[in-house]
Amino acid sequence: MRPAFHFSVPDNWKNDPQRPIFLDGEYHYYYLYNADYLAGGRGTAWRRATTRDHVAFVDRGVAIEKFTDGNGDCWSGSLVVDVDDTAGYGRGAVIALVTQARTDQVPEGAQAQYLWFSTDGGASFGPGGTDPVLADPDIAEFRDPKVIWDAVRGRWFMALAEGDRLGFYVSPDLAAWQRVGEFARDDLGLLECPDLFEMTASDGSSHWVLGVSANAKHRGLPATYAYWTGAFDGAGFVPDAAEPRWLDWGFDFYGAVTYPHHTPTGDEDATVRHAIGWANFWDYPHNTPTLLTDGYNGDDMIVRDLRLVPDAGGYCLASAPTSALRDYTTREHRLGDQEVDGHVDLPLHLAAYDLECVIEWSVDALTPTSEVGVDVCRAEGGTRFVGVGLDVGAAQVFLDRTMTINPTRGRTRAPLDTSRGRVSFRMLVDRTSVEVFVDDGRSVQSHRVFPLPSDDGIRLYARGGSATFRDLMIRELLVPESSVPAHESEEAR
Structure with a gap:
């Protein structure tokens, strides 16, 4: 029952996609992976696959092992290419900000953000120290850092999932973070896997987009990827409208991430963006016959090409299966x-x-x-x-x-x-x-x-x-x- 043209994990388990990065003509796609799933083991590592066209992927194995640095297994986060060596690991080092939760801390399982680095093009990572770069034990839900480079202000920006809100943080070096704002919603359930990016719409105008995996089933709305267009000033986001739009109205497009499209010369094309989402949901994550037929549990929905288009309500993201x-x-x-x-x-x-x-x-x-x-x-x-x-x-x-x-x-x-x-x-x-x-x-x-x-x-x-x-x-x-x-x-x- 393995899909004929969708991405699926080679064996055992996958869940959340991590935002792909573009290096040396390839997109490097990481995702949460549990090699011990069929044996009943817990915890996730980061596994990597590469693609040139968003359709055919080549598996590259585990890039960040689980339970190796004393801080728990590896949850969702994001990767950046540190072109200017702001973090001190060398120009072009790949830096991953990853949520981990130590069970030996008080309170037990407190979530925090840890830095991992790679100097071999994202093939393998080492821990950037044993202490978190951002921790707040007073917040139970404190995870899924999404980091972008704010070129206007010359600093890194992070959106972090904090229960019913997103916390906003800035840093000069990916290690010292300062809280500068937040975006709160108390009617969309638990917020996870935030996303923030700028796009050029089909009419030539430029807009910021804030996205998040949300669960609005109690309102008769989806539990997928919600997003708003609006204004971003480096510390806060003001939406154009109160109600979000939804990238998917179905049951199974969770933990989705978007990533830039690159031209053959390697430049980013701001008129196109890609999206990939986990083909599952936490109401029934283990319910699949592929465990018996193929020895795995974990597919993604097709990668989409996104374009920002005007409509009667402002601007919306139009999706198409990748070209x-x-x-x-x-x-x-x-x-x-x-x-x-x-x-x-x-x-x-x-x-x-x-x-x-x-x-x-x-x-x-x-x-x-x-x-x-x-x-x-x-x-x-x-x-x-x-x-x-x-x-x-x-x-x-x-x-x-x-x-x-x-x-x-x-x-x-x-x-x-x-x-x-x-x-x-x-x-x-x-x-x-x-x-x-x-x-x-x-x-x-x-x-x-x-x-x-x-x-x-x-x-x-x-x-x-x-x-x-x-x-x-x-x-x-x-x-x-x-x-x-x-x-x-x-x-x-």
Whole structure:
């Protein structure tokens, strides 16, 4: 059941992604990894993989071992390339700020931020001393440092998750930190994995974006990546609007991080950014049949290309599966315009693919279409399937995994402008996930699902009135050796 084109851990366990860095023409992606998971062991290390196109990854092994410096295992944090040697480990050293929690301290398990450094291009790290660079035992939740270089003020800036708020800190050297502000929200649950960056929008204007993994299920909202556009002055962030937007309205896009896009010359392109999120959630982290079928637990959703675009509410992040994904097409099925009144079962049976079209529906007052969509991962006879549809009357797009094998049953919904009677529609289906991108990526939902190997049918449907799936294209996808450890890849070749 290992995914055909999504990133997955080679063995055992993965959870939170760490923001990738760009070095020597490659993106270095780190994530939390537990090599003892299948044996019942606890704790996470930082494992590294590299990629040039955000699709095919080469495993590089563990970069920061767990339980090696006397300060506990390694949780989330962030990496920076210290170009000017502000920290004293040499020009170009890779510095990681990592949350660790010592169980022998009072209070037990107090969280603090520790510095690790690498002088071999991020392949391995050593501890920068035994003491934390930032500790506050009076705050129970004190983790996930996200560090950026504030070029305007010539200093480092950190956003830190502190329960119902983000603490803001500055430093000249990544070691001595001073608190300068905060961003508080008491209606989004526990805040984790903050994010802060500047982007150039499609209209040429520049905006700061503050993101955070949040849980707003109690408000009928997602538990994924919430974000605000706004103003950043080096010490505080003022949002353009009180309510956040959501990068994903589904069940499984948690702990997500974004990172800059680099041109072939290595320069950052401020008009594009990438995002990667953990394909799981803490309500059911261990519920996966891949433990038995493949000996691992841990996938990511597809890397996305993000662009900042204006809309009626200000600016939003529009997502698309990263562009290089199409380079891994093994076969194309050009199905043209599909007119549907009732349902049409496509003559294809596929496990891993990219489905793309424009959906149009009837807005005639006498025969208005009430719902139009696609059932994927469909068993013969229809007893199991994943439903993706547009609820025209409710002005919503939904992703429903109720009728298939999944961690928990349920349907997620996102608002949708149905006034035009047409919308762009794209869906990625893999062996353990379904992701749907609607309205040029302004609305996305991601679900973790576990269809049986025989659940590979595709049905188009329209209810109430008719619908047309224009220029329907399905691309079969496969990334060879995308999740195989580097030493095994060499042996295979």
